[in-house]
Amino acid sequence: MLQTRLLTPSDLDAYRELRLLGLQESPTAFGSSYERESVQDAEFFAKRITATDDQWSLGAFAGGRLIGVLSFVRDGGDKMRHRGSLWGMYVHPDWRGQGVGRRLMVDMLKRTDALAGLRAVRLGVTDGNVAAVRLYESLGFERYGSEPEVLCVDGSYYGEHYLSRTAGSDQEA
Numbered sequence: 001m002l003q004t005r006l007l008t009p010s011d012l013d014a015y016r017e018l019r020l021l022g023l024q025e026s027p028t029a030f031g032s033s034y035e036r037e038s039v040q041d042a043e044f045f046a047k048r049i050t051a052t053d054d055q056w057s058l059g060a061f062a063g064g065r066l067i068g069v070l071s072f073v074r075d076g077g078d079k080m081r082h083r084g085s086l087w088g089m090y091v092h093p094d095w096r097g098q099g100v101g102r103r104l105m106v107d108m109l110k111r112t113d114a115l116a117g118l119r120a121v122r123l124g125v126t127d128g129n130v131a132a133v134r135l136y137e138s139l140g141f142e143r144y145g146s147e148p149e150v151l152c153v154d155g156s157y158y159g160e161h162y163l164s165r166t167a168g169s170d171q172e173a
Contacts, residue, residue, distance in 0.1 A: 068100045
């Protein structure tokens with residue numbers, strides 16, 4: 001049975017393992033790299049999953065195993081706290097096509113929609129990731145821009161599309 005919940009310090013090793021797998025397996029999906037993060041200490045990863053009022057990571061679990069992750073961070077400063085970003089979405093390859101990404105997104109959007117004063121969330125998706133764009137658009141995200149050559153992976157350049165969703169937007173279940 002699939003369950004989602006906030007990640008806690010007890011999930012540190014599983015998070016690190018899944019994050020590094022994602023960076024190796026899908027290098028064009030992330031702004032960071034396996035080479036950069038594989039040498040980081042536990043504190044680096046712990047900061048990412050330590051939940052606060054303004055940031056957290058949501059994990060998808062099957063049989064107690066972490067199989068997917070999605071993170072949120074609220075913008076800082078008095079003038080920008082009405083916005084936030086979703087980042088680091090990754091589903092283990094063995095679990096793709098089974099609704100894990102949708103479940104993570106729906107559960108995350110329920111949390112962000114309930115956040116006082118938050119009006120919009122945004123995310124970026126690499127060129128060619130049609131399945132991700134389709135998922136995000138089905139949940140009320142709209143494209144507001146694109147940028148060519150955002151990432152360079154092994155000498156190839158990849159653009160990125162930027163999508164935003166107003167808090168409380170209708171979403172497909």
